[in-house]
Amino acid sequence: MHSENINHAFLDPVVAGDQVDVYYHFGLSSADPVIERLRDVRAIVMAGSGARIDEFARTWSRMNGDAEITALPKEERFVTRYCAGVLFASHGMGMPSASIAVQELMRLVYFLKRGDLDALAEVFWARVGTSGGVGLPGGTIVVTTEGVMADLRPYRVLNGGMGEYWFDSTFPRDVAEDIVAANSSSGLKVVLGKTVAGNEFFLEQFRLDGAVCMETPETKMAWLEWIHDNGVRNIEMEGAMLAGYLNHWGFPRFAMICCTLLDRLQGDQVTATPEQLGKYSDDSGAALMAYLTSTLGPSGPA
């Protein structure tokens, strides 16, 4: 872990019990009794939608002998479940929303692990989501090797008009390869690739079907071909930020697993049926669970 990048000034008095930290968007504080149930967390699994989080927690519970699921009461912003060592949390859509979830979860995990950097380094993080494929048909699962923004540069945020803060938004390659290996006999199509995180579903993903459209068929295809030629295999809206913040603290184990809903080289609109969308979501969850069971220990069939 990179201790020098951790906000010790704020976080250490919380660990010492001199100050309470309020994880406001999760409806939780470091003084809540329920926090003791989360102490043994070994993995944090995030997804955009709260319904998917609930499903993942139920599946994980079944795979772990119907282990108890603890639900945090506030669901106005993010939905959170804890079960058998895994904290499942939704993050909404896009980097502004997901960055709130990630920052509060990093603070929470620091508190849960009492600021012990070795214990923190053992926590595995994952985002499971949906994406637009680039040269891949709907239903393909992409495990991200590197998160980039729409200009193929790493994640960055504005620094009060003075410039930008830049972050390393690569994903640990060994973890990504282990996820592919854990799924080698699953029958799922799982590939490695770079992932663009757009700040917008329409404009920053070069769609022609937004209410506001700034592109032509030619500029759209030129962008898609450019990112494809540079190793991008899918487009979503959170990965570069996730990797940037986790790398900043030095977490060694994290991943992003996204199912494609469509091939953007073929079109812009998501026309998959509810059944197909349900299968895509189940498949990306299954790809993660295969890896989780291979690394977190005992479980049986769902």
Ligand code: URA
């Ligand atoms: N999510 C995205 O951000 N883009 C897509 O095309 C599909 C899902």
